[in-house]
Amino acid sequence: MIRMTIRQLEYFQAVLETGSATAAAKVCHVSQAGLSAGILQLETALNIQLFVRQKSRNLSLTPAGRAFSLTVQSVLQQLQELEDGAASFGHAVSGVLRLGCFESLSPTLLPRLAGHFTDNFPDVSLRFFEGSPRAIEDDLRSGRCEGILAYKQHVSGGLVYHSLGSHPLYIALPPEHALAEKDSINLDELASYPHVLLDQEPISTLVTNLLREHGAHSEPLLTSRSIETIRSAVARGLGFTVTGVRPPNDLSFDGLPIVYKPLSDGGQVREIVLCTMPGVPLSRRLTEALEFCKMLVSHTSL
Structure with missing residues (x-):
């Protein structure tokens, strides 16, 4: 019998993304006491301690909490996809596309991607996160976004790479x-x-x-x-x-x-990739973004 609830998992993920119980409670539209109670109930159901409580009211992950966080990200994304699929019966693509992008690529890729979804998939809401490779990779690993656009050479191992194409410096x-x-x-x-x-x-x-x-x-x-x-x-x-x-x-x-x-130096060709977390299936909206970005990179002098 499953003793934890989806709402408890959402509380846990919100704390990861915001860094504090106070901010997470606002995101979840619940009182801080209610969020703290939900986290405690989750720990009781799992029989592990997920967070170290500090006097400053900040929460930091225990080693067990850190390992659990990777599983929660995958579960919540799959639940979101299940909900979107049920809600969008008869529609091609819907839901919220949360996508990170390396800041030097974003002016070329993101506005055109946004236009594509606005014209063809109006049921999709877009949330873009731009920054350095390290920042957007952290966004991906924390579950803040479901995919990131970057140069392959600038992201670490352990991710799934979907090649979009390459270009020179x-x-x-x-x-x-x-x-x-x-x-x-x-x-x-x-x-x-x-x-x-x-x-x-x-x-x-x-x-x-x-x-x-x-x-x-x-x-x-x-x-x-x-x-x-x-x-x-x-x-x-x-x-x-x-x-x-x-x-x-x-x-x-x-x-x-x-x-x-x-540059005529042949070794300076750089590959652009869409990165996702291992073990997490691509949503239909992310699959559409992947295919459009492949076309965009192949027809654009980035």
Whole structure:
């Protein structure tokens, strides 16, 4: 006989996602006392302690709680899919699509994905989470989202990888640059030219290491966390930049032209993947997102 309830599992998951009983109670629309009682009943039903109670009222997982959290994520996702399937009888796709995305990929992928679902699957609500590879991977492992879009080389092992396609790194140059007329550019050719750097990990470390390996030891003339600032700096002739994303419009934010050239170094092709947790089946909405993103990557110069 099953002694734990779905509501208790939801309380547990809410604490994981918010980090405190107070915030979790608000998310679950229940009093803090009611949530705490539900967690205690869950521990009694399982005969294990899930959380360490602290004077600050924060809750931290015990080793048993940490192991249990991986199972809860899978169970709740499958229950959600079961509920969505029953509610959407006669409809193709419905429910809430919670998707994480590496922040440098999101401007190219997420708006078009949102448009696709809005036009074709209006019963799907979208929740996007953007950030660094580590941040969105944490979102996936905690159950905050059901899949993440990232470069395969930037996420850790233990996940299920669904390949969307691959593309090279690009060199962005001002039109008057001495190398702007070449079909492709080798990193060795860039050593003597000034560069600007997007200050976002992991691309900043990747680019810095690549340039140093090929003889460019000077510091960047300018760094910024904004891709549009970097693009504008390139367009104004401050230096080249190495980028993993090529926007469809080769203009800077202030309307100046930029030239993009692929790196001729064959080892710089990067694979884009949709990652999911092992043992968790893909929902119909996530399957639709996967197929659309495959098409998008294959037809877009990311």
